[in-house]
Amino acid sequence: MDLADIRQAIDGIDTTLLNSFVERMDIATEVAKSKIEMGKAVFDPARERSKLNNLASRAPERYEAQTITLF
Structure with missing residues (x-):
């Protein structure tokens, strides 16, 4: 994927979130x-x-802190 495709994917995920x-x-x-x-x-x-x-325990370890911040 090129950068435009990656950004488009992120935009779609942002809308879902x-x-x-x-x-x-x-x-x-x-x-x-x-x-x-x-x-x-x-x-x-x-x-x-x-x-x-x-929630933090279900998230990948590398994203535990971000998961807590998100929720």
């Missing part, structure tokens, strides 16, 4: 609304920590 991010944020908003209705705290530090650790 953005669409997935928006979808995730919309669902997270629904989770927050549900928690509020149930009288629960919206932010759960233990759950956040567990989620980040799980």
Whole structure:
């Protein structure tokens, strides 16, 4: 692949990531609304920590830190 092809591939991945991010944020908003209705705290530090650790452990070792930053 030449540089133009590589950049085009990255642009396509960026679009997919953005669409997935928006979808995730919309669902997270629904989770927050549900928690509020149930009288629960919206932010759960233990759950956040567990989620980040799980994601980092599933990422290739060379991208663990970037995975945590992303999420």
